[in-house]
Amino acid sequence: MPQRTEYFHFQPVTTRWHDNDVYGHVNNVTYYSFFDTAVNTYLIETGGxxxxxxxxxxxxVSSACDYFASIAFPDRIEVGLRVGKLGNSSVQYELAVFKxxxxxxxxxxxxxxxxxxxASNRPVAIPDRLRAALELLVA
Structure with missing residues (x-):
């Protein structure tokens, strides 16, 4: 099970009432929203x-998630973020949700x-400022 010490940046995320499903915990698809929020907040605020x-x-272009324990509204969570692989035009993020x-x-x-x-939807090199921000998170 991933540990907090393995991640370099943490983004607080507030669970919401409608995140819970009929089983009383946050639905699995919502975790992808948490991941997207953590990554994009970092890219906007730190990477420009x-x-x-x-x-x-x-x-x-690719995503996956493994689940170990339930969370539910009104839990306060933090999404840990690190970079597993940084290429010329791509990056693989590794994330974890912690209470x-x-x-x-x-x-x-x-x-x-x-x-x-x-404009073209064609791959390009990661811009310098963004790359510098991502390099701070390389595992």
């Missing part, structure tokens, strides 16, 4: 990614972004 008008955007203050992850996942030119 302009999601509205920038020439380069990231497309998710606030807990050392063991409730879930762990990964996804790959390919950065593309917004």
């Amino acid at each position: 990614l302009d999601i509205h008008e920038g020439e380069v955007v990231g497309f998710v 606030e203050g807990e050392e063991e992850a409730c879930a762990a996942g990964r996804f790959v972004h390919v950065f593309v030119d917004r």
